[in-house]
Amino acid sequence: MERLLEVKGLHVSFHTYAGDIKAVRGITFGVEKGETLALVGESGCGKSVTAKALMRLFDRTSGEILPGSEITFDGTDVMKLTKKELHAFRGAQIGMIFQDPMTSLDPTMTIGRQVGECLVIHQGLSMKEAQRQAIELLRMVDIPHPEERVKSYPHQLSGGMRQRVVIATALACNPKLIIADEPTTALDVTIQAQVLDLLRDLKQRLGTAIILVTHDLGIVADFSDRIQVMYAGQIVERGTTHEIFKECMHPYTWALLRSIPRDSQKGTTLYSLNGTPPDLLLPITGCPFASRCEYCMPICRQQLPPETDLSQTHRICCWLQHPKAPKVARPAELGGGMNA
Amino acid sequence: MLKYILKRILYMFFVLLIVTTITFFLMHFIPGDPLTAMVQKLPEQTKINYYAKYGLDKPVYIQYLVFLKGIFTQGTLGESIRFPGRNVMDVLQKYSGFSSEIGLVAVAIGFVIGVILGTLAALKQNKLPDRVLGVIAILGISVPVYILGTVFQYLFTVKWPLFPTLGWGTPAHKVLPILCMSFAPLATYTRYMRSSVLDVINQDYITMAEAKGLSFSQVVRHHVLRNSILPSLTILGPNVADVFTGSFVIESIFSIPGLGSYYITAVNDRDFPMIIGCAMFYTAIYVLSLLVVDILYVIIDPRIRLAQDK
Numbered sequence: 163m164e165r166l167l168e169v170k171g172l173h174v175s176f177h178t179y180a181g182d183i184k185a186v187r188g189i190t191f192g193v194e195k196g197e198t199l200a201l202v203g204e205s206g207c208g209k210s211v212t213a214k215a216l217m218r219l220f221d222r223t224s225g226e227i228l229p230g231s232e233i234t235f236d237g238t239d240v241m242k243l244t245k246k247e248l249h250a251f252r253g254a255q256i257g258m259i260f261q262d263p264m265t266s267l268d269p270t271m272t273i274g275r276q277v278g279e280c281l282v283i284h285q286g287l288s289m290k291e292a293q294r295q296a297i298e299l300l301r302m303v304d305i306p307h308p309e310e311r312v313k314s315y316p317h318q319l320s321g322g323m324r325q326r327v328v329i330a331t332a333l334a335c336n337p338k339l340i341i342a343d344e345p346t347t348a349l350d351v352t353i354q355a356q357v358l359d360l361l362r363d364l365k366q367r368l369g370t371a372i373i374l375v376t377h378d379l380g381i382v383a384d385f386s387d388r389i390q391v392m393y394a395g396q397i398v399e400r401g402t403t404h405e406i407f408k409e410c411m412h413p414y415t416w417a418l419l420r421s422i423p424r425d426s427q428k429g430t431t432l433y434s435l436n437g438t439p440p441d442l443l444l445p446i447t448g449c450p451f452a453s454r455c456e457y458c459m460p461i462c463r464q465q466l467p468p469e470t471d472l473s474q475t476h477r478i479c480c481w482l483q484h485p486k487a488p489k490v491a492r493p494a495e496l497g498g499g500m501n502a
Numbered sequence: 503m504l505k506y507i508l509k510r511i512l513y514m515f516f517v518l519l520i521v522t523t524i525t526f527f528l529m530h531f532i533p534g535d536p537l538t539a540m541v542q543k544l545p546e547q548t549k550i551n552y553y554a555k556y557g558l559d560k561p562v563y564i565q566y567l568v569f570l571k572g573i574f575t576q577g578t579l580g581e582s583i584r585f586p587g588r589n590v591m592d593v594l595q596k597y598s599g600f601s602s603e604i605g606l607v608a609v610a611i612g613f614v615i616g617v618i619l620g621t622l623a624a625l626k627q628n629k630l631p632d633r634v635l636g637v638i639a640i641l642g643i644s645v646p647v648y649i650l651g652t653v654f655q656y657l658f659t660v661k662w663p664l665f666p667t668l669g670w671g672t673p674a675h676k677v678l679p680i681l682c683m684s685f686a687p688l689a690t691y692t693r694y695m696r697s698s699v700l701d702v703i704n705q706d707y708i709t710m711a712e713a714k715g716l717s718f719s720q721v722v723r724h725h726v727l728r729n730s731i732l733p734s735l736t737i738l739g740p741n742v743a744d745v746f747t748g749s750f751v752i753e754s755i756f757s758i759p760g761l762g763s764y765y766i767t768a769v770n771d772r773d774f775p776m777i778i779g780c781a782m783f784y785t786a787i788y789v790l791s792l793l794v795v796d797i798l799y800v801i802i803d804p805r806i807r808l809a810q811d812k
Contacts, residue, residue, distance in 0.1 A: 217713060219709065219712060219713055221712055221718070222625075222703060245717075246717075249715050249716070249717045250715060251715070252712065252713055252714065252715040253713060253714040253715030253716075254715060257713075258710070258713040260706055260709070260710055260713075261706075262706060265705060265706040265707065266706040266707050266709075266710045267707055267710070268707040268711070268724075268725050268729065269707075269729070269803070269804070269805055270728045270729055270802065270803055270804060270805075271724070271725070271728075279711075279714060279716070279724070280714045280715065283714070283715055283716060283720065284715060315804040315805070317804070317805045328710070331710075331714065334714075
């Protein structure tokens, strides 16, 4: 496999009057060509910010990617791109699918133009030619009667159809990577399944790499190759989908998995994780999850745990992995066991 | 669409009728009538003859019916009582022309520059340009036009004699009044535009446009402007209507023969036909410009549909 994206020591802060919100705190990861990587975690853990940082999409926000962060995409040093190069890079190399199709399309522009816009600016097509290609793109994402639909406005389409338009827009210039930022969160469940099927199908047909940002572990299971669990701006556990679902060792991952409703637990109270994530305005000493962790030890509050390799692909940041730490078994509903 | 417009125009006549009726009775309730001052020293019989001549001796509702009859049968608004021989229709046509000549230009300038400055202020939110424009906007809204007019006259005709002080005729005469009149609309549009642009640039579709690779100016031109201009358009209608009846203050300061002074003198003189004429004229223009704005809405924002066409 070939490396497509390489992120090293990424730090993103938002400057506010109250101080700097350190949304992403030094994360390192990579994406292979054609691979699907899922970033999961609860709201505010920095997964969307990480996704936006890959295109440096903080134009008029107070967000800043701190110096020292490295983003290399297909041989391009993204951090060194000039404004102009950055505009040529966005959309052409990386496409982005946004969360809410109700708000991510311009209400005053026909969908044909919105899909075609990308082609006009990146490939220098005429509006007419772009419209023709837009019809093909709409056909590709299974929108019925694309010839008529190009002339529609977003409000004339249903939510699911709009999300297909957003996907078509992201695909317009054949990007090598698609970032899907909670692509199904705003849709109802049957439409979610359709959109995921579409994404899966497109991924196979086009061989595009995908970074899927979501808080919903349910949609990740049969969609992604690898999963990274984020918490308070850090990656706490990463591994293949199988490793995260079956062999996970981080108490936070356990908590996430235990909060998924299961048939076998019908009638019992659903597990929920108490407490709130740490305030990102403040410096975090020790493990960010310490205050909510059932297995918290004194060291957890004092020092950030190092990343431990459990296998070639499975890595975890947790003091429980330390040789001197007590052995803790996986909770029973996750199958128990200690692995490695 | 056409059906809708026709319907709106039909409604306009109802509005006109209602406004006219209310105005007609209101002005008759004000003490005094157009003849009081003129006939004071005349013999009693002459007075009576005068009142009879204009029908002012009859009860108000009869006068009202006579007035309506005049409009519907002859299409006339009658003649000024204070200045016999002056046809109300002619006065409206001639002098509203002068008023609108400077007024329309002033509103157009105010609108275009206000929209540009408001956008600029929003894009440079809380930076120096925004602060400067904020001060200008507050000045424009709060400095009364008569002060502005006098200051402009002093600066540009006395201190630096660039333009004529007052009068009418050459294009140079129009510059200062237009400048004065455009200042307040300019400030208003700047404020409206700033807040709506601020609202729009935080929308998801703007982030999405950026993610597509559009440059900043492309984002503004393709996505921001069209989505943020509606509030400014809303106040454009009434603004244009105001222009036709002229600005009494500006027209007095610069000695412009506009409709403004006629309107005021008509009210002071209780010149009934003139008052009614001006009121009807203003109403008609007002309703018409609202209609135009509504049609522009539909053209700019496809989500807005007129009641009828579904």
